[in-house]
Amino acid sequence: MKSIAVEKLKDEYPNASIDVEFITDDIPRRADVFVEFEQPQFPFGKGIAVEVQYRNEQKNLTETTASYLTGDISVIWLFEENYVGTRPEYEDVELPDPIPVWPYGIPHGELSSPDPSAGGYLGITEADLIAALPNHIDDQVSLAEFPSESDEGEESDDLPEWTREKELHLNLSLGSPGVREVYKSWLDGKIQSKGSEHQDEIEERREILELEDRFTYFPERFSKGSGETFEFSIGVRHAGSGQFTVRKFVDGIERELVFPVSDDEIDSFTEFVLELCYTLECTRGSTSKEKEVNQPIESNLSTLSYAVSQTGTETVTVKLSSTTETMNIEFFPQQIQPLVDLCAKVRLWYDYSDTGA
Secondary structure (H helix, E strand, O other), X not given: OHHHHHHHHHHHOOXXXXXXXXXXXXXXXXXXXXXXXXXXXXXXXXXXXXXXXXXXXXXXXXXHHHHHHHOOEEEEEEOHHHEEEEOOEEEEEOOOOOEOHHHHOOOOOOOOOOOOOHHHHHOOOHHHHHHOOOOOOOOOEEEEOOOOOOOOOOOOOOOOOOOOEEEEOOOOOOOOOOHHHHHHHHHHHHHHHHHHHHHHHHHHHHHHHOOOOOOEEEEEEEEEEOOEEEEEEEEEOOOOOEEEEEEEEEOOEEEEXXXXXXXXXXXXXXXXXXXXXXXXXXXXXXXXXXXXXOOOEEEEEOXXXXXXXXXXXXXXXXXXXXXXXXEEEEEOHHHHHHHHHHHHHHHHHHHHHHHOO
């Protein structure tokens, strides 16, 4: 795997020196492969350390990356999912963009101790780095850790440390039996926990609508590229049914689907988001053969029927159909977070309605 990476790096950086198992002058770490520039380059600095990861032999992602960044060295992490072909006869490797010295290597952390860690010194976390690693998904499922519910009336000073997200590295793909439900359960918990971030906004909107009989809207706009965007907009009232609007803009022309949604149907919307996000995760690192066997997910959302299907490299198409019109919209993995935020706001709104808050 390192040898294949070396050959690809030679093509990618023809004017650099490339070594295997190399210890840099500034950082006491042995890089699996090291790309050294004759002169520092923006935004990659003095060179690029390439770390090749096989199965669960995981290094400390944050501290390893941060220590290189403090030495003005960028980092590329390579996982099995980056390689083309079957182990051990890999044919090629797809190199992701390096995690660059700029802006990640600029110190902005809290220097609260005389000997801070590299990650603390830079003020970066594992979540920051994973967001910059599009390949750090398949075969590695992230699960959020939540506290167990205590018995009513039970009080304890030792509250669980549950705000951190921890990663569980599983040596199986997202398409394996049972992983779909594990992922959806984890994401459903994440949606619930995200609701606390929007609590003040929801309370303020509800106070306003108690005095006014009108809609308030939770919109989220997604961009496919130049000239094409689409928008999900969920309108809600203080009491009564709301409405779900899907707008698609292509070269200045707008198409629209509008249908009612009630508190009884919000679970259907959540299920739609869970299935869509799961399919988006499955696009990362999947092969063309796996795409062929993936069957579309079909269900209903209020008066609409929908089909979610993987249609390309990191592309998922949602087909929405009413009795009179059909609309196709494309999603990408980076749109998972906006979907989670939208679902969290709407779920929190209807949770408040159910509790009478």
